[in-house]
Structure formats: structure tokens, C-alpha cells
Amino acid sequence: MSKLLFASEISVDDLIVRLQTTADAFVTITKELDLNKVLQSIACTAQQVGNSSYSMLSIFDEQGQINTFYTSGTSPQQQEMTALFLKSCHLLGLFIKEGHSLRIHDLSLDPRFCAFPPKHPLITSFLGVPVSSQGKIIGILYLMGKIGAAEFDETDEWLLNLFARQAAIAIENAKLYDKNSQAQRNAQTLAELIGSLNEFTEPNPLFQQISNAVCQILDLPAAGVFLLDRRSGRFTLQKGVGLRQSPVGDTFVPIEGSLAGKVLAGGETLIVPDTGLLDRAFMPSLANGILPKSVVVVPIRKYGKINGVIEAYSKEARHFTPDETGLLETFATKASLALEKAYLYQHKEDFLSMTAHDLRTPLTAIKMSMGLLTTNLPPDFPPLLSQLFENVSRNAQRLDDLMVDLLDLTRLENGGVHLKLEQCEVGKMIRGVTTTLGPLFEEKSQILKSNFNGEECWIEVDRRRMEQVLVNLLVNANKYTLVGGKVEIGLAEIGDLVRIEIKDNGPGIPLSEQELIFDRYYRRPVHEEGVNNSGTGLGLPITRKLVELQGGKIRVESAPGQGTTFYVEMPLHDKVPVKN
Numbered sequence: 050m051s052k053l054l055f056a057s058e059i060s061v062d063d064l065i066v067r068l069q070t071t072a073d074a075f076v077t078i079t080k081e082l083d084l085n086k087v088l089q090s091i092a093c094t095a096q097q098v099g100n101s102s103y104s105m106l107s108i109f110d111e112q113g114q115i116n117t118f119y120t121s122g123t124s125p126q127q128q129e130m131t132a133l134f135l136k137s138c139h140l141l142g143l144f145i146k147e148g149h150s151l152r153i154h155d156l157s158l159d160p161r162f163c164a165f166p167p168k169h170p171l172i173t174s175f176l177g178v179p180v181s182s183q184g185k186i187i188g189i190l191y192l193m194g195k196i197g198a199a200e201f202d203e204t205d206e207w208l209l210n211l212f213a214r215q216a217a218i219a220i221e222n223a224k225l226y227d228k229n230s231q232a233q234r235n236a237q238t239l240a241e242l243i244g245s246l247n248e249f250t251e252p253n254p255l256f257q258q259i260s261n262a263v264c265q266i267l268d269l270p271a272a273g274v275f276l277l278d279r280r281s282g283r284f285t286l287q288k289g290v291g292l293r294q295s296p297v298g299d300t301f302v303p304i305e306g307s308l309a310g311k312v313l314a315g316g317e318t319l320i321v322p323d324t325g326l327l328d329r330a331f332m333p334s335l336a337n338g339i340l341p342k343s344v345v346v347v348p349i350r351k352y353g354k355i356n357g358v359i360e361a362y363s364k365e366a367r368h369f370t371p372d373e374t375g376l377l378e379t380f381a382t383k384a385s386l387a388l389e390k391a392y393l394y395q396h397k398e399d400f401l402s403m404t405a406h407d408l409r410t411p412l413t414a415i416k417m418s419m420g421l422l423t424t425n426l427p428p429d430f431p432p433l434l435s436q437l438f439e440n441v442s443r444n445a446q447r448l449d450d451l452m453v454d455l456l457d458l459t460r461l462e463n464g465g466v467h468l469k470l471e472q473c474e475v476g477k478m479i480r481g482v483t484t485t486l487g488p489l490f491e492e493k494s495q496i497l498k499s500n501f502n503g504e505e506c507w508i509e510v511d512r513r514r515m516e517q518v519l520v521n522l523l524v525n526a527n528k529y530t531l532v533g534g535k536v537e538i539g540l541a542e543i544g545d546l547v548r549i550e551i552k553d554n555g556p557g558i559p560l561s562e563q564e565l566i567f568d569r570y571y572r573r574p575v576h577e578e579g580v581n582n583s584g585t586g587l588g589l590p591i592t593r594k595l596v597e598l599q600g601g602k603i604r605v606e607s608a609p610g611q612g613t614t615f616y617v618e619m620p621l622h623d624k625v626p627v628k629n
């Protein structure tokens with residue numbers, strides 16, 4: 050160092066000032082954590098360290114190409130020109146890439162250098178140093194146009210090299226910070242996407258969600274879920290995103306020779322950075338008709354065995370980092386579990402509906418026979434026996450109600466119900482339902498009152514299904530309210546909603562159970578005398594499903610001893626049909 054000082058004949062005072070400037074520059078660049086800001090700050094402070102008119106920091110990308118430039122002292126246009134110029138000449142870059150710094154008295158006279166781009170400010174003196182981290186050159190720091198002297202000297206070179214070492218640490222810190230923040234964001238996205246899988250109880254929408262999520266995780270345009278069919282010896286695409294639809298039905302790939310087949314054989318994730326190098330890949334085309342350039346294939350498993358793959362496709366050739374494949378594998382494991390759950394759920398539902406369906410046939414025969422028996426009993430038939438007959442009939446009817454409700458709910462939940470939407474006037478619909486149910490209320494001496502005027506409210510619903518909603522709520526109000534009670538129906542337009550209110554002065558429901566009553570089979574014990582407690586515990590789950598399927602919402606407000614109000618809110622249909 051002393052040799053350097055003597056050579057440039059710098060005074061100790063001057064050196065202290067320059068060291069102070071360099072130390073300040075260190076502090077400035079380490080204040081930032083955002084990588085872009087750090088890089089820009091290095092370019093700016095380097096200009097002060099070397100006392101130059103311009104400075105530029107070029108960073109190499111993963112392929113060792115200079116692609117990013119940060120400048121100070123130049124206009125954006127000049128920056129662009131210089132960047133292009135340096136890129137095309139490349140001589141300096143190559144030279145500095147070897148690890149040496151480079152100091153030139155007059156750049157324009159140097160034989161290794163080509164001409165400046167047009168309109169570029171004239172640069173004579175030049176100083177460039179490599180920016181290295183852990184023995185690897187990650188960029189180049191250039192200073193141009195020494196201020197106050199004809200050229201950069203040894204002290205400038207020494208200080209700039211010192212600064213470049215500190216700059217490399219700041220860059221590595223910012224990269225680490227960047228990587229950390231990215232990892233945090235990835236973890237959060239992954240957690241959200243994994244969470245979203247739990248919402249699905251059916252395989253089909255789940256396949257779609259898995260494909261969407263994979264595209265999101267890897268920022269890719271296309272992905273698909275393939276399931277293995279050993280009998281036909283192929284994988285069939287279940288659902289995909291960003292893929293061209295096959296004109297001949299299902300898209301499938303054979304086990305033999307396909308990427309999915311290799312994953313099945315090897316049991317591990319497969320990465321193909323360039324599909325062009327494969328003999329045959331058996332891949333679906335992307336939406337634009339071209340074949341994917343890079344692919345990553347991860348296995349999905351059912352009860353521990355590979356039963357399919359997720360394939361993620363890129364338009365351009367790209368590498369998948371270990372972090373990215375790690376994320377995809379974690380996601381695939383969770384997706385496999387979610388699929389297992391959906392299969393189980395589907396089997397359970399299929400089993401339930403089959404059983405319910407099969408049980409109804411003999412049950413109908415029992416009901417009919419019991420009906421015939423009880424209506425044809427001889428007058429002297431023993432009362433005890435006729436009581437038993439009645440019990441059998443009542444319970445056969447209960448069982449039948451349960452089967453009907455169970456089948457209905459299963460169909461509703463499996464998407465097996467097709468709504469016939471039509472425009473309906475709610476007031477008229479309520480009047481129709483209350484007329485039908487009137488005798489039930491009369492039987493219990495209850496008041497059934499409609500609290501709305503004749504103003505028309507239109508909604509677009511399946512009339513039969515919407516009437517079913519009203520009937521379920523009114524029958525409950527009638528059933529759980531004591532003799533002599535009161536049930537009121539309200540109707541109002543609230544913004545773009547139609548709100549139907551069914552209010553009773555029955556026993557009420559404690560807050561802790563107000564959500565539970567919408568669960569399958571949930572029934573509250575009835576303590577009040579005179580309340581008929583027959584039921585299946587499926588009425589409200591069916592009602593909620595029906596309301597939601599038709600775009601509405603249902604909620605309950607209640608307090609024990611003060612009655613219960615159910616609110617059904619449906620989207621208002623503003624277009625009143627023209628009456629002929």
C-alpha cells in the first residue's frame with residue numbers, strides 16, 4: 050500500500066479525506082436491502098469514490114452475460130447507448146472478467162477499444178475493476194472521465210478495488226435478503242394454495258385447482274394432471290391449464306416412452322430443460338399449438354403408490370431450480386392427500402346414494418302394505434295392535450323422508466341437480482306457499498302473517514327449489530313453535546338483494562348452535578311439551594345448499610326464549626318480464 054501512495058504522491062490528509070469518502074460510501078450501500086437499490090447505490094457512490102464524471106455497474110447473469118446496467122452521471126439515453134456500446138465491444142468486459150482492473154489514459158486512443166456510440170459524451174480516462182464474490186466475478190464497476198486530473202491514478206484504482214470488495218458483500222447480502230423474502234413469499238403462496246385444496250370434495254374441480262396452482266407456483270403458462278390407467282397402459286389427462294384441447298376426446302400419453310412413464314419407473318421428479326433434445330416426449334401442445342420447451346414432471350400418489358403425475362410446462366427453455374422443484378414436490382404431496390380425501394368422499398357419497406336408493410324400493414312396499422292394512426282393520430281389532438301398526442307406518446314414513454332428504458342432499462352436493470332458472474315474483478311465491486301450508490298452522494292454532502305490501506320483487510331462481518326453501522323454513526317454524534305461537538314473513542328489497550325473513554316466537558336457538566344447525570344430521574333436543582320432534586336433521590343443510598346454488602345466502606338470528614328469524618337473501622332480478 051505504501052508503494053501505491055508514494056507512486057501517486059498523495060498527501061496523508063488527502064488520503065484520509067478519500068478514505069473517509071470511501072467509508073461513507075460503504076455505509077450508504079449497506080443501508081439498502083433491496084437488490085436493485087443496492088446496485089444503483091453502488092453505481093452512484095462509486096462515482097464519488099473515484100471522483101469521476103460517470104460510473105457504471107454491470108452485473109453478469111447466470112449465463113455470464115452482462116445484462117443489467119446501473120449508471121450514475123449519465124442521462125437514461127446515454128446509459129442505454131453506453132450499455133449497448135460496451136456490450137457490443139465486450140473487450141473491456143472480457144479483460145476485466147479475467148480478474149484484473151483496467152486503467153486507461155485515453156480510451157478513444159486505446160487499440161483494444163472500438164469507437165463511442167454517436168452523440169456519446171467524449172470519454173478519455175477510464176478505470177474499471179471487477180466485482181468478485183467468493184472467488185467468482187459477479188460484475189464490473191467502471192468509472193469514466195476523471196474530474197480534476199487527466200486520468201485515474203493508482204490511488205483511485207486501489208480505492209475502487211477496496212470499494213468493489215465491499216460492494217460485492219452488499220450485493221450478496223441483498224441477494225440473500227431477496228432470496229429469503231422470495232422464500233417467505235413462496236411459503237405463503239404455497240400454504241394458501243395447499244389450503245385451497247381442502248375446499249374440494251370432488252376430484253374433477255380438484256384436478257383443475259391443482260393445475261392452476263402449479264402454474265402459479267412456478268409462474269408457468271401451462272400444467273396438467275395425468276392419471277395412470279394400467280389396463281390401457283397409458284396416462285390420461287384429467288384437467289389442464291393453458292393446453293390445447295384434443296380434437297379427438299381424451300388426451301393421453303403412453304406409459305412406454307413418455308416422461309410420465311419415466312417418473313412411474315423411477316419414482317422421482319423429472320426435469321427436462323430442453324424437450325428439443327428428446328427423441329419423443331409424448332406431451333400435449335400448449336394453447337398456441339406449439340410443444341412445450343421445458344417440462345417438470347412430479348409424481349402423485351394414491352395410498353403411497355404412484356397413480357399419476359403433474360406436468361408443468363414452459364414455453365421457453367428454462368432451468369428449474371432445486372427450490373422450485375422442492376416447492377412443486379411439497380405441493381404434489383399435499384395434492385395427492387387432497388385427492389385421496391376426494392376419492393374417499395366420492396365413494397362415501399356414491400355408497401350413500403346407492404344404499405338410500407336401494408332401500409326405498411322395499412320401504413315403499415312396506416308403506417303401501419301398511420296403508421292397506423290400517424285402512425282395512427276390522428272394527429273389533431285390538432287397540433294395542435292397531436297402535437303398533439301405526440308405529441310401523443310412522444317409522445316407515447320417517448325412514449322414507451330420511452332417504453329422500455339424503456338422496457336430495459347428496460345430489461345437491463355432487464352437482465347432480467340442474468336448476469331450471471326462471472324469473473319469479475317473490476311475493477306471489479310466498480302467498481302460494483303459505484296457502485298450501487295454512488292447515489299446518491291452523492292445526493296448532495298459530496298465526497301465520499305476511500308483513501309485506503303488494504310491491505313486486507323479482508328474482509331468478511328454480512321455482513320448485515325456491516318453494517322448497519320456503520317450505521322447509523316455514524315447516525320448521527311451525528314445528529318448533531308452540532301451539533298458539535306466531536310466525537311472520539317479511540319481504541324487502543335491500544340494495545341489489547331481495548331479503549325474505551321468516552320469524553317465529555318459538556324456543557329460539559342458543560348462539561353456540563346457530564352454525565351447527567346447518568350441519569348434516571344436527572338436531573337439537575326438544576324440551577317443550579307439545580312439540581313434534583320428528584325430523585331428519587337434513588332440512589337446513591338442504592335449504593342452505595339450495596339457497597347458495599341459486600346465488601343467495603341464508604343466516605339465522607335467534608335467542609333462547611325469544612324466537613328465531615331466518616334471513617334468505619337472493620340477488621334482485623331487476624328486469625321484470627313483459628306480461629303478454
Ligand code: ADP
Binds near residue numbers: 556557588
Ligand atoms: P329437522 O327439522 O329435521 O331436525 P333441520 O335441519 O331442518 O332438521 O333443523 C335442524 C335443527 O335446527 C332442528 O332439529 C331444530 O332443533 C333447529 N331448528 C330449525 N328451525 C328452528 C326454529 N325455527 N326454531 C327453533 N329451532 C329450529
